[in-house]
Amino acid sequence: MPQSNNQLHRAKELKNNEFYTFMDDIENELSKYDLAQFESKIVYCNCDDPTWSNFFKFFIKWGQRLKIKEVHFTNYANGKRQFKQLTLFELDDLKESAEDDKKGTAHHWIYTPATNKIVKKELNGNGDFRSNECKEILCKCDIVVTNPPFSLFREFIDLIIVTYNKQFLIIGDINISKYRDCFNLIKTNKFWFGYTQVKKFINNELVKQKFGNKFWYTNLDVKYRHQPFVLHEQDLSQFCRYDNYDAIEVPQVKLIPDNYFEPMGVPITFLQKYCPEQFEILGISEGNAIFELTNRGLSKEFVENYYKNGGTGSYNINHPILGYYNKDGIATIPFSRIIIRRKQNELSN
Numbered sequence: 001m002p003q004s005n006n007q008l009h010r011a012k013e014l015k016n017n018e019f020y021t022f023m024d025d026i027e028n029e030l031s032k033y034d035l036a037q038f039e040s041k042i043v044y045c046n047c048d049d050p051t052w053s054n055f056f057k058f059f060i061k062w063g064q065r066l067k068i069k070e071v072h073f074t075n076y077a078n079g080k081r082q083f084k085q086l087t088l089f090e091l092d093d094l095k096e097s098a099e100d101d102k103k104g105t106a107h108h109w110i111y112t113p114a115t116n117k118i119v120k121k122e123l124n125g126n127g128d129f130r131s132n133e134c135k136e137i138l139c140k141c142d143i144v145v146t147n148p149p150f151s152l153f154r155e156f157i158d159l160i161i162v163t164y165n166k167q168f169l170i171i172g173d174i175n176i177s178k179y180r181d182c183f184n185l186i187k188t189n190k191f192w193f194g195y196t197q198v199k200k201f202i203n204n205e206l207v208k209q210k211f212g213n214k215f216w217y218t219n220l221d222v223k224y225r226h227q228p229f230v231l232h233e234q235d236l237s238q239f240c241r242y243d244n245y246d247a248i249e250v251p252q253v254k255l256i257p258d259n260y261f262e263p264m265g266v267p268i269t270f271l272q273k274y275c276p277e278q279f280e281i282l283g284i285s286e287g288n289a290i291f292e293l294t295n296r297g298l299s300k301e302f303v304e305n306y307y308k309n310g311g312t313g314s315y316n317i318n319h320p321i322l323g324y325y326n327k328d329g330i331a332t333i334p335f336s337r338i339i340i341r342r343k344q345n346e347l348s349n
C-alpha cells in the first residue's frame with residue numbers, strides 16, 4: 001500500500017532523529033570546559049537511553065572527576081525504533097529496552113557520582129522532553145547535555161532557554177541559524193557555538209555516517225568569545241557590495257579586514273570564532289531571519305540577470321536573500337552569510 005505523505009514525513013523524521021553520538025566527540029567537547037563549570041551541578045540528559053547513549057557512558061566515566069552532583073537521564077519510548085541498536089551493556093538490557101519501547105514505557109535514571117549509585121524509576125509517560133514529568137526534572141537541573149532529535153531542535157532550544165533559562169551543551173545543525181527564533185537568540189548572545197564540530201554519528205542500523213553541518217551549541221562560557229581574532233589590513237576594492245543591502249561581501253573569514261568598520265557579510269562559520277567584544281551581529285543573509293536586517297529582497301533585474309547567466313535554484317522577485325554582482329558583473333547568490341560590524345571601541349573593552 002502506498003504510504004501517505006504524513007507516514008513518509010514521520011518515517012523521514014524518525015530516521016533523521018536516530019543518530020547517536022560517539023564517545024570521542026563527547027569527550028573532545030566536554031574536556032574543553034573548566035571543571036568549575038560542572039562542579040556541584042545537576043546535569044540532565046533528556047534524550048538519552050542509558051542502554052545505548054554514550055552520554056550515559058561519559059558521565060559514568062567522568063562524573064566524579066567533574067565533581068557533578070547528580071546526572072539525570074530520561075529516554076524516549078519509541079515503538080518504531082529498530083531493534084538493531086548499539087548497546088553499551090548486555091544484550092538482555094537491549095531486549096528489555098526494546099520491549100519497553102513497544103509498551104511505551106520510559107525511565108528516569110539518577111546517577112550520583114559521589115556514591116557511584118544509579119537509581120532507575122519508571123516514568124508515567126513516554127519520556128517526551130516536552131512532557132510535564134520531564135519538564136519537572138528539567139526544572140531542577142542546572143545544565144542540559146545531549147544530542148536532541150534534529151527535527152525538534154527549535155522546540156528543544158525554546159524550552160531550555162526561553163522557558164526554563166537553563167545552561168546547556170547540545171548538538172545541532174548549522175542551518176538552525178537561518179530560523180528567525182534561533183537567529184535572534186544567537187544575535188542577542190543567548191547561545192553560541194561550542195568548541196568542536198561533530199563529523200560523524202552512528203545510526204540505529206549501526207552504520208557510521210559522516211556529516212559536515214553538525215556542531216555543539218552552548219550558553220556555557222567559552223574562551224574564544226573573549227579572544228578577538230587577529231585581523232589583517234585588506235585592499236577594500238577586492239570586495240563586492242550586495243545589490244539589496246548596504247554591506248560588503250567577504251567570502252572567507254580570514255579575509256575580514258582590519259581596516260573596515262561598516263557592515264559586512266561573512267560565512268556562517270564566523271560564528272565559531274565570534275568574539276562579541278570585537279564584533280556585533282546585525283543579521284543573516286537568508287531565511288526568514290533576514291527580515292531582522294532588511295525587507296528588500298532580490299530585485300526583478302537581479303533575478304533576470306541571475307538566470308540569464310545560468311544561475312540555478314529557485315529565486316523569485318523580492319526573494320528574501322542577499323545577492324551581489326561579482327567582479328565579472330555576474331549576479332551571484334552566496335551561501336549563507338552572517339552580517340556583522342566591527343565594534344569601534346573594541347580595544348577599550
Ligand SMILES: C[S@@+](CC[C@H](N)C(=O)[O-])C[C@H]1O[C@@H](n2cnc3c(N)ncnc32)[C@H](O)[C@@H]1O
Pocket residue numbers: 016017018019020021046047048049052053054055075076078127128129130146147148149150152
Ligand atoms: C539524535 S538522537 C541522539 C540520541 C543520544 N542523545 C545520542 O546522542 O546518542 C535523538 C534521540 O532523541 C529521541 N527522541 C525523539 N523524539 C523525542 C522526544 N520528543 N523527546 C525525547 N526524546 C526524543 C530519539 O529517539 C533519539 O534517541
